[in-house]
Amino acid sequence: MSAFSAIGEHAEHDRNEYTPGVEPQPTWCPGCGDFGVLKALKGAAAELGLSPEEMLVCTGIGCSGKLNSYFDSYGFHTIHGRSLPVARAAKLANPGLTVIAAGGDGDGYGIGGNHFMHTARENHDMTYIVFNNEIFGLTKGQTSPTSPKGHKSKTQPHGSAKDPIRPLSMSLNAGASYIARTAAVNPNQAKDIIVEAVEHDGFSHVDFLTQCPTWNKDAKQYVPYIDVNESEDYEFDNTDRNEASEMMFETENVLNEGTVLTGRYYVDEDRPSYQQEKRRIGEMPEEPLAERYFDEDYEWERVYDSFLDKHK
Amino acid sequence: MTDDQLIWRIAGGSGDGIASTSQNFAKALMRAGLHVFTHRHYPSRIRGGHTYTEVRVSADPVKSRGDGYNFLLALGDSFARNPQENAYYGNEEVKPLSENLDELAEGGVIVYDSGLLDTDDIPDFDERVEENGWHVYDIDLRTIAREHGREVMRNTAGVAVTCAIAGIEPDVIKSLMEDTMPEKVFEPNMSVFDDAYDTVRAEFDADAPDVSVPEGEHDEEQVLISGSDAIAYGALDEGCRFIAGYPMTPWTEVFTIMSQNLPEVGGISEQVEDEVAAAALALGASHVGVKAMSGSSGGGFALMSEPLGLAEMSETPVVLVEAMRAGPSTGMPTKPEQADLEHVLYTSQGDSHRVVFAPSDAEEAYKQTRRAFQIAYEYQIPSIVLYDQKNGGELQNVPASVFDEEPNPDLGSVITEAELEDAPHDPSGKYNRFQHEGEKGVSPRSLPGQEGGRYLATGNEHMPAGHISEDPDNRVNQVNRRMEKMEAIRADLDGDADTNTHYGPEEAEYGIMTFGSQQGTVEEAVDRLNDDGHSVKMLSVSEMAPYPVEEVTEFVESVDEVLVVEMNASAQFRGLTQKELGRYGEKLSSLLKYNGNPFEPAEIVDGFVTSIVEDGTLPGHETKFVPAASD
Numbered sequence: 001m002s003a004f005s006a007i008g009e010h011a012e013h014d015r016n017e018y019t020p021g022v023e024p025q026p027t028w029c030p031g032c033g034d035f036g037v038l039k040a041l042k043g044a045a046a047e048l049g050l051s052p053e054e055m056l057v058c059t060g061i062g063c064s065g066k067l068n069s070y071f072d073s074y075g076f077h078t079i080h081g082r083s084l085p086v087a088r089a090a091k092l093a094n095p096g097l098t099v100i101a102a103g104g105d106g107d108g109y110g111i112g113g114n115h116f117m118h119t120a121r122e123n124h125d126m127t128y129i130v131f132n133n134e135i136f137g138l139t140k141g142q143t144s145p146t147s148p149k150g151h152k153s154k155t156q157p158h159g160s161a162k163d164p165i166r167p168l169s170m171s172l173n174a175g176a177s178y179i180a181r182t183a184a185v186n187p188n189q190a191k192d193i194i195v196e197a198v199e200h201d202g203f204s205h206v207d208f209l210t211q212c213p214t215w216n217k218d219a220k221q222y223v224p225y226i227d228v229n230e231s232e233d234y235e236f237d238n239t240d241r242n243e244a245s246e247m248m249f250e251t252e253n254v255l256n257e258g259t260v261l262t263g264r265y266y267v268d269e270d271r272p273s274y275q276q277e278k279r280r281i282g283e284m285p286e287e288p289l290a291e292r293y294f295d296e297d298y299e300w301e302r303v304y305d306s307f308l309d310k311h312k
Numbered sequence: 313m314t315d316d317q318l319i320w321r322i323a324g325g326s327g328d329g330i331a332s333t334s335q336n337f338a339k340a341l342m343r344a345g346l347h348v349f350t351h352r353h354y355p356s357r358i359r360g361g362h363t364y365t366e367v368r369v370s371a372d373p374v375k376s377r378g379d380g381y382n383f384l385l386a387l388g389d390s391f392a393r394n395p396q397e398n399a400y401y402g403n404e405e406v407k408p409l410s411e412n413l414d415e416l417a418e419g420g421v422i423v424y425d426s427g428l429l430d431t432d433d434i435p436d437f438d439e440r441v442e443e444n445g446w447h448v449y450d451i452d453l454r455t456i457a458r459e460h461g462r463e464v465m466r467n468t469a470g471v472a473v474t475c476a477i478a479g480i481e482p483d484v485i486k487s488l489m490e491d492t493m494p495e496k497v498f499e500p501n502m503s504v505f506d507d508a509y510d511t512v513r514a515e516f517d518a519d520a521p522d523v524s525v526p527e528g529e530h531d532e533e534q535v536l537i538s539g540s541d542a543i544a545y546g547a548l549d550e551g552c553r554f555i556a557g558y559p560m561t562p563w564t565e566v567f568t569i570m571s572q573n574l575p576e577v578g579g580i581s582e583q584v585e586d587e588v589a590a591a592a593l594a595l596g597a598s599h600v601g602v603k604a605m606s607g608s609s610g611g612g613f614a615l616m617s618e619p620l621g622l623a624e625m626s627e628t629p630v631v632l633v634e635a636m637r638a639g640p641s642t643g644m645p646t647k648p649e650q651a652d653l654e655h656v657l658y659t660s661q662g663d664s665h666r667v668v669f670a671p672s673d674a675e676e677a678y679k680q681t682r683r684a685f686q687i688a689y690e691y692q693i694p695s696i697v698l699y700d701q702k703n704g705g706e707l708q709n710v711p712a713s714v715f716d717e718e719p720n721p722d723l724g725s726v727i728t729e730a731e732l733e734d735a736p737h738d739p740s741g742k743y744n745r746f747q748h749e750g751e752k753g754v755s756p757r758s759l760p761g762q763e764g765g766r767y768l769a770t771g772n773e774h775m776p777a778g779h780i781s782e783d784p785d786n787r788v789n790q791v792n793r794r795m796e797k798m799e800a801i802r803a804d805l806d807g808d809a810d811t812n813t814h815y816g817p818e819e820a821e822y823g824i825m826t827f828g829s830q831q832g833t834v835e836e837a838v839d840r841l842n843d844d845g846h847s848v849k850m851l852s853v854s855e856m857a858p859y860p861v862e863e864v865t866e867f868v869e870s871v872d873e874v875l876v877v878e879m880n881a882s883a884q885f886r887g888l889t890q891k892e893l894g895r896y897g898e899k900l901s902s903l904l905k906y907n908g909n910p911f912e913p914a915e916i917v918d919g920f921v922t923s924i925v926e927d928g929t930l931p932g933h934e935t936k937f938v939p940a941a942s943d
Contacts, residue, residue: 004761005729020740024779056600056760061771068768069780072741074760076599077770077780078592079622085556085589089596089604090760092580093554097600097760118585278580285578289553290601290759292578293723300719301577303545308715311535312343 003294006053007096015046020072027066033210033222034063034131036184037102038070041129043187044194045073050098058087060103060112062138064131064210067102081112088124088274094290095125095275098198102129105146106136109165113145120174120203125273127197127204132167133212141215148256164256167207168248168265172241177202177268179244181251183209183222183260193264202273209260228263238264317371317526318478319381322470323364323408325389326357333467334365335707339536340488341369341480342709345528348536349832350707351377353909356561356645360391362407371528375673375708375832379914382420382523383478384412385470388428388454406433419445421521423473425466427454447521449473449512456508461500468501469508476512479524533712539703539829540565542674542710543633544573546681547605551721552631553579554604556593558586560612561645562701563635567607587612591619595628599769601723601759603685607633607697610652611642614659620694621660626769627692627746627757627794629724631684636700638908647908648701650828651880653888656696657857663791665798667695668856672813672831673703675714680811680854682720687804689724691754691797698856700879702910703829727756732764742767742777748789753796802858812860814867816842816849822924823871825864825900827853827885830877830911837916848920853885859892868893873940874900875920881906883938897941904936911935 019042028034045055055073059065061080068075074097078086087101108116108130119128134151136142143156146167150159171179178200182190190208197204209222228234228247236243244266251261278284285292292298320337324330331352338348349368355361368378392404403410409422409429416422422441424431431437431450441448451473457465468489475482486505490498512518543566547555553574557567571581580597584590587608594606608616613634623630636652638644656668667687671677677699684695727735727743735756736744745767747755755776758765768778773790775781805811813831816838826834831852841848851867853860868874874896876886883902890897903919905911915935922930923937930937 002761003729004759004763006763007761020742022739024740051763053763053766054761058596066780072766074766075768075770075778076596076626077768077772078595079618079771082588082592082619082622085584085592086596086599089554089556089582089593090600092582093597093602093604094600094761114585115589118589283575284580289578289580289597290761292553293551293601293603293721298721300551300721301548302717302719303549304712304715304717306576307545307548307573308535308712311537311541312533312712 006051015042018042031213033184040190043191058083058101060107062104064104084115084119099126105132106144109145117174120176122274123202131210135216166252171205176205178204179266181207225260318369320383322385324387325360327359349374371526379912380415382417386424423449425453426450427452460503465504472505472508534709539677542677544569546678550685552603554597556582556590560609563609587615591616605631617660622771623694629688633697653884670698670828738777744776752800813852820849821847823874826877836913901940902938
């Protein structure tokens with residue numbers, strides 16, 4: 001019998017179950033794109049039939065880091081840039097959990113860039129939502145890794161000399177097996193993408209455009225948006241790595257020119273997840289490790305019996 | 313020189329099999345009933361460079377390297393660089409011989425591979441041999457090895473020569489080789505062994521030196537084990553089934569041992585992108601209910617400062633190990649030092665509260681690593697095991713019965729689903745996992761996946777259910793409860809026997825204090841000092857935090873003066889002691905060493921005599937005396 005009875009119970013869940021009973025209500029600014037992520041995640045969780053208590057939402061620091069303050073599940077609000085290593089170990093230790101990591105563009109593409117690259121490379125079975133508002137919001141409007149070239153801010157008084165990060169291309173190169181971009185103004189697409197991302201066996205990366213009405217007025221509302229999978233103006237096969245790469249490159253090029261392209265950019269259903277690979281080589285148990293500590297019949301190995309002979 | 317019959321030093325280059333040959337030699341002698349203790353010296357290089365391992369052999373227990381040594385087996389350095397006379401690194405080819413002469417005892421033995429080494433390259437070699445009464449055996453080990461097998465088997469030839477001169481029964485070595493080598497390697501090695509052994513017996517005066525291996529007998533089964541082995545085994549016996557790490561000398565040893573053994577017991581090891589990630593992964597695994605650890609050495613541990621603070625604030629149990637090496641920065645990667653004490657005690661922002669153990673040897677490493685896990689999981693606090701390149705890597709024989717213990721997979725203060733039904737929840741529906749009141753400062757934690765246990769863990773200050781809050785009253789309550797754990801842990805540790813080690817006559821006039829890896833060497837020095845008519849006892853502290861104030865106060869009160877021995881330049885342990893005790897500055901002086909080599913017992917004897925009995929001027933510059941505040 002599982003010690004974690006919230007896992008895999010497959011009951012009906014209403015989206016309101018993911019709203020905390022009372023405070024805290026979100027402290028995001030009116031019109032903030034982060035509300036869109038919260039709403040999409042609630043909708044996706046309900047559609048997936050997930051119990052709030054079989055979900056672990058790990059966040060970084062910043063406005064985005066407060067996602068799990070307002071989404072009612074198990075949560076770990078970690079430190080700046082470090083949600084991914086915490087999240088992926090949680091998934092390895094108890095694969096029964098649905099693990100979602102989230103953070104901002106500074107969090108994921110800046111300070112946590114190394115973790116992003118390696119988590120994608122390893123293809124951990126989890127979802128990573130990056131709140132991309134092209135700005136550092138909570139610290140009051142500094143230039144971020146996704147800010148456009150020439151972006152002026154108090155820390156870049158002459159305009160940024162740096163080209164922005166290409167989050168989708170970077171993700172593809174690093175090894176993510178599901179890559180999408182959505183926008184807060186597009187709640188239905190966002191919900192559907194999160195559902196797919198969670199269901200995908202492997203590392204799902206969702207670059208979520210979240211307008212910052214206070215500090216990034218230039219970005220406005222990311223409207224009008226175009227879904228590249230549906231628009232007749234764009235044709236590509238998102239299971240083909242090369243075509244996906246070209247579409248991503250184009251999408252990143254035009255964002256700062258005012259054309260907001262969104263959609264599923266890359267889907268690789270064939271690549272085994274890290275968990276599958278690790279089990280294949282015999283370095284991860286079939287049964288969730290976390291269950292073992294509650295299994296009264298488990299006979300814990302003794303060093304004296306298992307490992308001492310080679311020292312004699 | 314010490315009274316032991318044999319301190320054998322095998323010298324060559326990195327990559328020449330010095331470590332494995334010396335390990336087999338030590339194990340063979342342990343099996344023969346002797347006590348053994350090894351000391352490793354190696355460079356930060358894959359191939360080549362001055363490398364040696366000493367094996368000290370005695371009929372009585374040994375717990376330190378000796379003073380110098382009496383038997384040199386100088387093999388060639390297959391990967392020596394820069395043989396020019398004025399090269400920056402000197403003539404590396406002859407270093408296995410030239411670098412080791414200063415510490416060789418009078419009347420000692422030199423066996424060198426004349427196939428690779430030429431004594432003409434060593435200034436004043438013949439004069440020094442004459443002066444010191446050394447016995448020199450120039451044997452072409454390389455040719456013997458090539459004749460029967462491969463060149464690398466010259467190590468075997470050297471061991472055979474050692475046996476012939478030191479009177480070690482060949483079967484002692486041969487039976488171990490048979491156990492450890494595949495047959496097709498074993499056979500030619502035996503031919504090499506026999507040829508080398510017979511050559512020495514037939515063509516040289518093998519019995520001339522007064523160097524031999526004593527008779528010995530163990531009263532129980534022994535294992536040859538290092539501190540790194542013992543740390544890993546302590547973790548495994550506490551049910552640790554998750555480790556994450558990034559390679560760094562000398563911590564890599566613990567990481568390697570865990571990574572090789574965990575799959576066999578259904579555990580998980582993760583080699584990750586950096587040490588921030590490594591510690592963060594350990595937190596992630598622990599957060600969902602798996603006993604987890606990580607670790608590194610100085611520079612890597614610096615990267616763990618952030619997750620370490622998160623563990624304190626989010627009350628996530630975790631064990632981190634820190635293998636010290638000489639710093640600052642990259643320092644001397646393969647040389648021991650004890651200069652990261654303040655680093656592990658205070659790194660990460662805010663009021664730190666963590667547990668730090670500094671075990672001295674393999675047995676303590678096993679026991680204290682287990683204790684570190686128990687405290688971490690019971691008190692939801694990070695525990696650190698602080699050791700160094702010396703006690704991590706040195707091998708010694710320990711009774712196998714030390715490890716004849718039951719495993720303890722207990723997760724500590726975790727609440728069950730049944731208990732959650734009646735547990736306090738806040739109006740938002742979350743479980744109050746961080747209650748203001750808790751027995752010994754502990755508020756039981758739930759685990760993700762448990763019905764009725766959801767909460768928010770966070771590095772921000774937080775309310776009982778985890779919601780972020782800067783409310784002053786809540787803040788004070790949470791801080792007080794978290795800090796209360798330290799007092800409760802101190803009280804728990806007071807109930808443990810022998811974590812800190814007392815040694816020497818209780819009524820002694822003087823004291824020596826030390827911590828961690830220097831303990832065994834100080835004990836040997838204390839024995840010698842008392843034999844010489846001084847009155848000295850030792851206290852070696854393992855509990856760095858929370859600090860055993862009462863026990864140390866009692867020790868300091870009981871003696872006239874205390875010499876604090878540690879391997880660093882800024883007297884960190886003495887500083888910690890004075891800070892914790894809040895007085896005794898006039899009573900504590902320091903003996904320091906920071907040249908990359910651990911203390912020899914004689915250096916402590918000399919340091920004590922000089923500083924306490926004489927005027928404080930030490931011979932040479934290997935060690936440094938820092939007087940007490942009043943001097």
